[in-house]
Amino acid sequence: MHQDFMPPGIVVLTGAGISKESGIDTFRDKDGLWTRVNVEDVATIEAWRRDKKRVLDFYNDTRKSLRAAHILPNAAHKALAKLEQKYDGEVTVVTQNIDPLHEMAGSKRVLHMHGRDGEIRCMNCGTVTASDEDLTPQSICSHCKAVGDLRPNIVWFGEMPQHMDEIDEVLDRCGLFLAIGTSGEVYPAAGYVLQVRRHNPRAHTVELNLEPTGNTNLFREHIYGPATLTVPPFVDRVLAYGWK
Numbered sequence: 001m002h003q004d005f006m007p008p009g010i011v012v013l014t015g016a017g018i019s020k021e022s023g024i025d026t027f028r029d030k031d032g033l034w035t036r037v038n039v040e041d042v043a044t045i046e047a048w049r050r051d052k053k054r055v056l057d058f059y060n061d062t063r064k065s066l067r068a069a070h071i072l073p074n075a076a077h078k079a080l081a082k083l084e085q086k087y088d089g090e091v092t093v094v095t096q097n098i099d100p101l102h103e104m105a106g107s108k109r110v111l112h113m114h115g116r117d118g119e120i121r122c123m124n125c126g127t128v129t130a131s132d133e134d135l136t137p138q139s140i141c142s143h144c145k146a147v148g149d150l151r152p153n154i155v156w157f158g159e160m161p162q163h164m165d166e167i168d169e170v171l172d173r174c175g176l177f178l179a180i181g182t183s184g185e186v187y188p189a190a191g192y193v194l195q196v197r198r199h200n201p202r203a204h205t206v207e208l209n210l211e212p213t214g215n216t217n218l219f220r221e222h223i224y225g226p227a228t229l230t231v232p233p234f235v236d237r238v239l240a241y242g243w244k
């Protein structure tokens with residue numbers, strides 16, 4: 001009996017390293033954001049409760065720097081968009097980045113597990129809205145009218161990442177898992193390579209990073225170098241020959 005053949009899915013986990021060559025700093029490299037700013041001061045719910053102005057100002061500034069005219073998708077973002085367009089099966093980008101560079105490059109299936117720039121959430125009624133306005137401790141929710149309960153819709157330390165169910169589903173049906181430009185320090189993303197291998201021991205797993213990461217041993221293949229130089233030829237290889 002004939003059955004339609006659907007090639008195995010591809011999941012691409014991306015981190016700050018893929019956007020570094022677009023001009024956005026990473027978090028843990030020697031010039032990374034967390035070497036200059038304390039996580040506990042800006043990226044926890046406790047920080048927001050303690051000093052809303054400080055946290056909101058930080059994210060207002062972040063949004064402006066991400067929107068600068070020179071911040072554009074690079075060759076690695078574009079190669080992943082091409083992979084999605086040309087591969088016969090499903091390609092999903094699971095990104096920890098809040099920047100819109102995957103979408104700007106043309107990727108359609110993008111899950112922002114740590115939230116995305118340009119969205120705000122009301123802590124009183126839970127409504128998420130698209131907004132590019134600066135937030136202040138006096139900002140009013142357009143839905144429930146609460147004052148001072150608006151925050152960026154970004155996942156802070158200690159909070160549940162977004163799209164978890166969808167991510168579990170795509171991980172469970174993938175045959176190729178790539179991790180690009182992520183240090184493997186932050187869970188649950190750092191655990192995805194193991195999740196893929198447990199569910200599908202034959203899945204191929206590839207780390208593409210500037211240097212070996214903390215969980216490098218969990219990957220079957222390693223490609224080191226700047227993402228703009230490593231990702232485009234890797235994508236061409238997969239499109240031409242697959243990964244067996």
Ligand code: APR
Pocket residue numbers: 014015016017018020021026027028029032096097114180181182183184185186208209210211213225226227228
């Ligand atoms: N090409 C490829 N990899 C690069 C490049 C580059 N041009 N530049 C840096 N890298 C690598 C670094 O070697 C490092 O391993 O990218 C990785 C970036 O790691 P982190 O700064 O830890 O960023 P990320 O893994 O995305 O952090 C995860 O931590 O604070 C949070 O919420 C934040 O989403 C973020 C999460």
